[in-house]
Amino acid sequence: MTEISTVARLAEPLKFAYWVPNVSGGLVVSTIEQRTGWDFDYNKKLAQIAENSGFEYALTQTRYAASYGADKQHEATSFSLALLAATERLKVIAAVHPGMWHPGVLAKFIITADHISNGRAAVNIVSGWLKAEFENFGLEWLEHDERYVRTEEFIKVLRGLWTEQEYSQSGKYYNITDFTLNPAPVDVPGRAHPEIFFGGNSTAAQATAGRVADWYFSNGKDLEGFKENIAGVVAAAGETQRGTEGALSAPKFGLNGFVIARDSEKEARETLREIVAKAHKPAVQGFRDAVQEAGASTKDGKGMWADSSFEDLVQYNDGFKTQLIGTPEQIAERIVSYKKIGVNLFLTGYLHFQEEVAAFGQDILPIVRELEADLARKNGLELDLSGTPVAQQVAA
Ligand SMILES: Cc1cc2nc3c(=O)[nH]c(=O)nc-3n(C[C@H](O)[C@H](O)[C@H](O)COP(=O)(O)O)c2cc1C
Numbered sequence: 001m002t003e004i005s006t007v008a009r010l011a012e013p014l015k016f017a018y019w020v021p022n023v024s025g026g027l028v029v030s031t032i033e034q035r036t037g038w039d040f041d042y043n044k045k046l047a048q049i050a051e052n053s054g055f056e057y058a059l060t061q062t063r064y065a066a067s068y069g070a071d072k073q074h075e076a077t078s079f080s081l082a083l084l085a086a087t088e089r090l091k092v093i094a095a096v097h098p099g100m101w102h103p104g105v106l107a108k109f110i111i112t113a114d115h116i117s118n119g120r121a122a123v124n125i126v127s128g129w130l131k132a133e134f135e136n137f138g139l140e141w142l143e144h145d146e147r148y149v150r151t152e153e154f155i156k157v158l159r160g161l162w163t164e165q166e167y168s169q170s171g172k173y174y175n176i177t178d179f180t181l182n183p184a185p186v187d188v189p190g191r192a193h194p195e196i197f198f199g200g201n202s203t204a205a206q207a208t209a210g211r212v213a214d215w216y217f218s219n220g221k222d223l224e225g226f227k228e229n230i231a232g233v234v235a236a237a238g239e240t241q242r243g244t245e246g247a248l249s250a251p252k253f254g255l256n257g258f259v260i261a262r263d264s265e266k267e268a269r270e271t272l273r274e275i276v277a278k279a280h281k282p283a284v285q286g287f288r289d290a291v292q293e294a295g296a297s298t299k300d301g302k303g304m305w306a307d308s309s310f311e312d313l314v315q316y317n318d319g320f321k322t323q324l325i326g327t328p329e330q331i332a333e334r335i336v337s338y339k340k341i342g343v344n345l346f347l348t349g350y351l352h353f354q355e356e357v358a359a360f361g362q363d364i365l366p367i368v369r370e371l372e373a374d375l376a377r378k379n380g381l382e383l384d385l386s387g388t389p390v391a392q393q394v395a396a
Helices: 007-011 040-051 076-085 103-116 131-135 144-163 203-212 223-239 265-277 281-293 328-341 353-378
Strands: 015-019 057-059 091-096 121-126 167-170 175-179 195-199 215-218 252-261 324-326 345-349
Touching: 007 353, 015 353, 040 076, 040 353, 057 345, 076 091, 076 103, 076 121, 091 103, 091 195, 103 121, 103 144, 103 175, 121 144, 131 281, 144 167, 144 175, 144 195, 144 203, 195 203, 203 215, 203 223, 215 223, 223 252, 223 328, 252 265, 252 328, 252 353, 265 324, 324 328, 328 353
Parallel strands: 015 057, 015 345, 057 091, 091 121, 121 195, 195 215, 215 252, 252 324, 252 345
Antiparallel strands: 167 175
16 A cells, blocks of 8 residues: 555544434434434534534535435535534535536535635535436436546536636536636635545545545445555555645545444444334335445446445445444444554444434543554554544533
């Protein structure tokens, strides 16, 4: 592997994000009790709890039509902006589909959000898998790998308009001529522009992320599975000379995981069994059929959900595969084992968001930091916690 996984990275603390529950039904497609609301008031309080619990980011979902039991949805960019306005330090990542937006309109929207939030706006570019959402809107549904051709152009337009004056780009999907967006995004030290996250698992997704994204986000994976993804992204990044002077900085890696922290491992495993036993079978099956448009439709058959079992799909971003299930100590150890292979950020989901985000900050995060400090020391480094949010005493 290249310099991306060098020892120096071990001095950088892991970052934590949570899924914004801006769609109904919680994060698992199950009738098990989920004390999670999808309305704004619930989410506003959750965001405030999260930023006081050591979380640096929140990620919204973009969904226009019902799927996986989420029959009501709040729009991602407006919801993200409202959460930014309701918080002080949290960075909010708005999910967007290139096929639904013109990149210039989105670039302008995010600049305004960035000014309102003093430099905390970010995007997650998702290429899409729910065919009906596009077709029933009368939009073209591109074939799988072609979606990534458009996505790559889209990201280049965003970055160009955020960093250059009189920007021009001509391509297959977008033609921009001598465009200057005023104002520019907020000037934040260490950040070239609002961060560009990117979600996808297929070969085309990894290659695109490697070439143009700041952050590569993956569905839940075991250690071996995520090593493969990292290798795919790093290989594409290497071809573009990223991470070398004057070029785009090296890509960073975020991984989804569903957290079930309980006093004993037995209790945590029992909760997982209950989630799966109470799965909403028709909704999971319907989701399984719809996601055939994702990686499974490609030549090599690799990609998101391509190798997921029924049980995996009950958490619709494969969050059980990461195995953040057990006591706080076990979960912290598991998290740090992923850091060793190159993960920079964990994207987390829960049954009872407000309560469990607060508990994560109080019970798990301190152990993670201790383990990270040990790991750094063993490699002759010191964990640099300056600039990292710390958990405060919060009441859920
Ligand atoms: C962390 C993460 C978040 C995602 N969020 C969304 C979303 O909000 N809406 C959506 O339609 N797809 C979302 N996706 C799915 C991707 O857009 C893409 O369709 C999916 O990864 C399948 O890609 P693949 O077939 O290239 O693996 C997300 C993916 C990841 C990993």
